Amino acid sequence: MTRAELPRPPHIAGVTLIELLVALAIVAIVCAVAYPSYQRHVARTHRNAAAACLYLHAQYMERFFTTNLTYMDAVPVVACRRENGMDQRYTFAVTISGDGRGFVARATPIGAQASLDAACGTLSLDHAGIREPRNGCW
Numbered sequence: 403m404t405r406a407e408l409p410r411p412p413h414i415a416g417v418t419l420i421e422l423l424v425a426l427a428i429v430a431i432v433c434a435v436a437y438p439s440y441q442r443h444v445a446r447t448h449r450n451a452a453a454a455c456l457y458l459h460a461q462y463m464e465r466f467f468t469t470n471l472t473y474m475d476a477v478p479v480v481a482c483r484r485e486n487g488m489d490q491r492y493t494f495a496v497t498i499s500g501d502g503r504g505f506v507a508r509a510t511p512i513g514a515q516a517s518l519d520a521a522c523g524t525l526s527l528d529h530a531g532i533r534e535p536r537n538g539c540w
Contacts, residue, residue, distance in 0.1 A: 445518035449525070452492045452509040453540055455482035456527045459496055459507040463529070473529070474502035491515040504529045 459478045466476040476498065483494050492509045499505065509525045522539035533540045 441518060445515060448488075448491050448515055449511075449519055449522060449539065451482075451486065451488060452494075452511075453525055453527075453533075455480065455488065455492075455494065456507050456509050456525060458482050459494065460505075460527050460529075460531075463496065463505050463507070467529075472502035473498045473505045476505075478507075 458480045462478040462480055463473055463476055467473055470476075476496070478496055480494075483489055490513060491511065492515065493512055494507070494509050496505055496507045506526055506528045511519050511523070522535060522537070524534075525539065526534045
């Protein structure tokens with residue numbers, strides 16, 4: 403038998419090491435770009451949940467004021483403080499003015515939320531509906 407008559411071995415298809423490394427590099431670049439964006443999105447979602455919780459605090463305070471004609475001795479008992487781990491991301495506090503005719507509800511970020519949401523910082527809502535900060539965080 404001559405060499406031309408010998409049966410040819412089947413062609414073995416596969417991935418070379420270079421191709422594998424290029425694909426791995428592309429995936430790493432996509433992850434490096436996507437993960438920080440994902441973290442910002444999650445921080446914004448938690449901030450929106452804290453803002454909604456502040457509105458619940460304000461509603462409680464307004465109901466108390468309607469009944470008692472003062473904010474004094476009002477202690478908001480709002481379940482949103484503990485839902486979905488909110489107590490590990492924000493500390494909620496309500497400060498009542500000296501004459502009992504005003505309040506400020508605050509949500510202060512703590513832990514990882516504080517570093518992820520440093521641009522917004524503490525969210526506050528008062529009895530007149532004024533929200534702080536006013537830089538687009540609400």
